[in-house]
Amino acid sequence: MMDYSKIMCRRVQDIQPSGIRKYFDLLQGMEGGISLGIGEPDFPTPWHIRDAGIFSLEKGFTKYTPNAGLSDLRAAISRYLKRRFGLEYAGVGQILVTVGGSEGLDLTFRALLEPGDEVIIPTPSFVCYGPLVSMAHGVPVLVQTRAEHEFRLTPEELRAAVTPRTKALVLPFPCNPTGGVMGRGDLEALASVLRGTDIMVISDEIYAELTYGGRHVSMANLPDMYERTVVVNGFSKAYSMTGWRLGYVCGPKPIIAAMTKLHQYGIMSAPTTSQYAAIEALDHGDGDIEAMRDEYDGRRRFLVDGFRKLGLSCFEPLGAFYTFPCVKSTGLTSEQFADRFLAEQKVAVIPGPAFGPGGEGYVRACYAASMRDLAEALNRLERFLKTL
Amino acid sequence: MKNLLQLLEDDSTLTHAQLAAMTGMTEAEVSAAVAQYEKDRIILGYKTIVDWDRTQQESVTALIEVSVTPQRGEGFDRVAQRIYQYDEVESLYLMSGGAYDMTVTISGRTLKEVAQFVGEKLAPIEGVTGTATHFILKKYKEKHLIFPVQEVQEERFVFE
Numbered sequence: 001m002m003d004y005s006k007i008m009c010r011r012v013q014d015i016q017p018s019g020i021r022k023y024f025d026l027l028q029g030m031e032g033g034i035s036l037g038i039g040e041p042d043f044p045t046p047w048h049i050r051d052a053g054i055f056s057l058e059k060g061f062t063k064y065t066p067n068a069g070l071s072d073l074r075a076a077i078s079r080y081l082k083r084r085f086g087l088e089y090a091g092v093g094q095i096l097v098t099v100g101g102s103e104g105l106d107l108t109f110r111a112l113l114e115p116g117d118e119v120i121i122p123t124p125s126f127v128c129y130g131p132l133v134s135m136a137h138g139v140p141v142l143v144q145t146r147a148e149h150e151f152r153l154t155p156e157e158l159r160a161a162v163t164p165r166t167k168a169l170v171l172p173f174p175c176n177p178t179g180g181v182m183g184r185g186d187l188e189a190l191a192s193v194l195r196g197t198d199i200m201v202i203s204d205e206i207y208a209e210l211t212y213g214g215r216h217v218s219m220a221n222l223p224d225m226y227e228r229t230v231v232v233n234g235f236s237k238a239y240s241m242t243g244w245r246l247g248y249v250c251g252p253k254p255i256i257a258a259m260t261k262l263h264q265y266g267i268m269s270a271p272t273t274s275q276y277a278a279i280e281a282l283d284h285g286d287g288d289i290e291a292m293r294d295e296y297d298g299r300r301r302f303l304v305d306g307f308r309k310l311g312l313s314c315f316e317p318l319g320a321f322y323t324f325p326c327v328k329s330t331g332l333t334s335e336q337f338a339d340r341f342l343a344e345q346k347v348a349v350i351p352g353p354a355f356g357p358g359g360e361g362y363v364r365a366c367y368a369a370s371m372r373d374l375a376e377a378l379n380r381l382e383r384f385l386k387t388l
Numbered sequence: 389m390k391n392l393l394q395l396l397e398d399d400s401t402l403t404h405a406q407l408a409a410m411t412g413m414t415e416a417e418v419s420a421a422v423a424q425y426e427k428d429r430i431i432l433g434y435k436t437i438v439d440w441d442r443t444q445q446e447s448v449t450a451l452i453e454v455s456v457t458p459q460r461g462e463g464f465d466r467v468a469q470r471i472y473q474y475d476e477v478e479s480l481y482l483m484s485g486g487a488y489d490m491t492v493t494i495s496g497r498t499l500k501e502v503a504q505f506v507g508e509k510l511a512p513i514e515g516v517t518g519t520a521t522h523f524i525l526k527k528y529k530e531k532h533l534i535f536p537v538q539e540v541q542e543e544r545f546v547f548e
Contacts, residue, residue: 012483028543037548127547176548243541294390298410305409371399375406 015131018264023338027348034373034380036171036365039176039322041240043253045277045297046288049239052271052280061272065217067264069097070275076282084286085208085218087231089250096260097270101206101234101247102128107259108202108230108249109168117167119202122153123356124324126204130356138167144358147315147326149181155189161190162193163261168200171219173208177364178324178354184217189241191222200255201229206247207240207320209289212297220250227252235274237320238289239281244274256287262269289372299374305379307365310385321368324352328361330388338363344387345380392421393430400434407514437533441526448523449478449495450502451512453488455518464489467515476505488520499523 005013020037044050047059068074074091081087089095098104105128109119115137121129123142130140143161159171169190173182182190194201201219208216220229234247249259263269281288301315306352307325312356314325327337334351342348352359367374390398395407404422408415425431440447459466462481471492472480478493492510496502504523511519527535 294394297389298395301412302406302409371402371406 011134011137014136018127019335020127022293023342023348026342027346030346033342033346034369034377035348036367036369036374036377037350038241038368039364039366040368041237041292041321042368042370043240043292044283045239045241045244046228046281048284049277049281049288051243053244053277054351056273056276060205061276063272065097065269065272065275068095068260069270070272070279073097073275073279073282074248075209076279080282081231081250085216085221087218087220087250089231093253094256095250096256096263097275098168098247098263099267099270100232100236100245100336101204101232101251103263103267104232104234104247104249104259105129105202105204106132106136107262108232108251108255109133110262111202111255111258112136112167113138114167116165118163118165119167120158120169121356122172122175124151124171124175124177124352124359124362125170125233125355126176127325127355129170129172139165141166142357144356145178145180146358147362148165150315151175151178151324152186153190155193158190158193162197162199166197166199168202169194171203172199173204174211174216174319176207177322177350177352177359178315178362179320180315181211181213181216181319183214184221187217187219187222187225191219191225194228195224196254197228199228201225203229203231205231205233208233210293210296210321211292211319212300213318214220219290230255235278235281239278239285240288240292241274241277241281244271244277246274246278292303296367299369300369302371303367303374303378304325306374306381310378310382321366323367324362325365326362330385332388334360334363341381341384345384347377347380347384353384392418393425395423396431406493422533437530439502439527439535441535446497448497448499448502449493449527450506451522451524452492452494452506453520453522454490454492454510454516457515457517459515467513470513470515471510473507474505518540 023037027035074095077095078089078091081089109132113136116139118139118141119133120141120143122145133140141161143157174206203219207217218231220226220231230249230251232249235241235244274278303323304316305312312325312327314323317323327334330337335355338349338351349363349365392407392411393411395402404415404418408418455465456464458464468480471477476493476494481491483489483491494502494505506519506521
């Protein structure tokens with residue numbers, strides 16, 4: 001009898017299973033259930049983008065691409081970043097096309113971290129940062145952001161977390177699950193802590209196109225920060241292309257070169273069909289971005305307003321497609337709230353602690369759902385709150 | 389952000405309370421604005437898109453190209469009025485291009501009913517010089533709504 005727990009990598013075994021999964025398992029068998037749990041656009045990929053992928057297949061473009069991605073795609077990414085965010089990255093040498101933003105994050109950690117290096121991760125945030133850092137032999141240093149700061153990372157919090165072993169800071173803004181954003185002034189305050197250090201910023205900008213106050217600002221836009229920032233982005237959220245598995249990283253040439261080395265051994269190249277579709281998205285998809293963002297914006301306002309009217313305080317999320325209402329007033333923990341709301345009213349939300357420290361007392365509700373579902377979810381919430 | 393008209397054009401079932409939340413207006417402001425739009429005939433009405441093929445009820449729709457002699461002093465409007473007054477006429481458009489002048493759509497219960505309307509009502513109208521009737525065999529999309537059932541991807545768990 002093989003004892004696989006003795007064979008398998010200790011670090012993998014130490015990774016905790018997701019606390020989110022059970023909500024989906026429960027929801028699956030439920031008639032009339034509503035999920036505000038999943039973090040995914042509910043639009044299909046715009047047709048002209050799908051069509052470009054299909055056309056590439058018709059032309060027989062089914063081979064590997066260059067390791068770093070099609071040169072036309074990297075040129076298109078370069079133009080796009082300049083046009084939309086004022087970022088200057090050269091298609092050759094500074095951009096690597098990856099299998100989703102997630103691969104970009106994984107590669108960045110693996111390219112940067114020595115065993116024991118610390119990576120500061122503001123929480124609540126996307127669940128993958130900690131495990132990816134651990135698998136790259138790094139040490140995640142979790143720093144709680146707070147509702148009273150609108151879930152921004154403050155320079156004081158950053159300074160308190162920095163040690164001589166700090167290798168990098170993850171900046172997950174606009175933020176999943178809080179919907180928090182960091183403006184230029186907020187970033188400038190962090191930059192003043194980081195300038196003159198060797199700490200790298202890993203800026204996860206996958207939600208950069210989904211902001212509702214003003215345009216997204218990247219840490220790489222700030223003086224002296226360009227050279228200490230790796231920007232991770234992708235097509236999933238901006239163009240509703242989650243299943244195409246396509247993202248990219250941009251940064252200083254030596255780091256991108258190291259990441260390209262890892263990528264070519266582990267992945268070879270990102271999916272070819274997806275890359276052709278992505279060129280179409282970048283060159284002709286600005287209108288799709290605006291249309292989807294406008295759609296989300298209405299739902300966002302509706303859901304936040306609904307929570308507040310029902311007596312749940314909810315800070316205004318200015319990015320991504322999540323709301324993060326506070327459920328402390330119900331007297332329930334986040335998990336009790338999520339469990340009972342699902343069991344009694346068949347609506348799935350995710351308890352805040354699933355996204356790390358600082359999440360207790362909150363739940364994540366995603367508004368990438370139809371208005372009808374959102375309205376019905378609020379009706380059920382009203383009924384649920386009355387039973388408490 | 390979408391404005392009130394865009395939101396209502398997409399989904400007229402949204403309540404004024406919902407529209408208020410979505411636009412940041414008060415409910416009273418939404419009601420006042422909608423009333424004004426209706427008064428100004430910017431909002432003409434609220435309808436439902438029905439796929440009659442999924443019901444027991446027989447229905448047939450025809451698209452008719454109509455050639456018209458414009459009337460002195462009144463252009464096409466006088467003839468158009470004589471056409472659109474019929475309840476059977478669903479829509480009527482003045483077209484550019486030389487082949488014909490107007491497009492009419494008509495729905496009826498049977499082919500015969502529609503043919504009868506064209507032959508007995510539409511064609512004899514003064515100023516109408518010719519018609520070409522095309523029956524619609526299958527509706528795929530109307531007002532951005534797709535008629536055939538769309539397959540959905542397998543439900544799945546993702547860690548996001």
